[in-house]
Amino acid sequence: MAKRGQIVGYAMLEGNQKMGLKEILEKTGVLISTCSNIIRTAHQGASEIQRPDLCVDENLISLPNSVIGCNAVLSAAQNEHLVVIILQDAEHCRMTFTQLAEAGIYLFICFVLFCLFVYLFICLFICFSIYLSVGLFFIK
Numbered sequence: 073m074a075k076r077g078q079i080v081g082y083a084m085l086e087g088n089q090k091m092g093l094k095e096i097l098e099k100t101g102v103l104i105s106t107c108s109n110i111i112r113t114a115h116q117g118a119s120e121i122q123r124p125d126l127c128v129d130e131n132l133i134s135l136p137n138s139v140i141g142c143n144a145v146l147s148a149a150q151n152e153h154l155v156v157i158i159l160q161d162a163e164h165c166r167m168t169f170t171q172l173a174e175a176g177i178y179l180f181i182c183f184v185l186f187c188l189f190v191y192l193f194i195c196l197f198i199c200f201s202i203y204l205s206v207g208l209f210f211i212k
Contacts, residue, residue, distance in 0.1 A: 079096055079100055079102060080114045082095070082096045083096065083111045093108060
């Protein structure tokens, strides 16, 4: 409430003391966009209750959707639902170190067998090529 009151108070100054958003930022350390939102909301609140004073208590109280300066994006029910889904997925995808090691060994064995198969195929190809070239040589 103190920062909100400062921002609205600085915005209400008139004459040579009038402050723009940059000056309010320098004095309060609150972002320009936040200052602008606070001032706009105060003007809307003042027009709704039909009082020209922006510093009425209704304008200085934090909005109900704000939590320690940050707007809450999810409702409490949505937040709980998201936590449940994330925890279910984490339990489903979790592997022990033993399972990870076994999976690693299995992949290593598959890789070695694949390399042996490729090596065997290359050896057979070379042998067959030599056989054909030697066989053709004797046929002439």
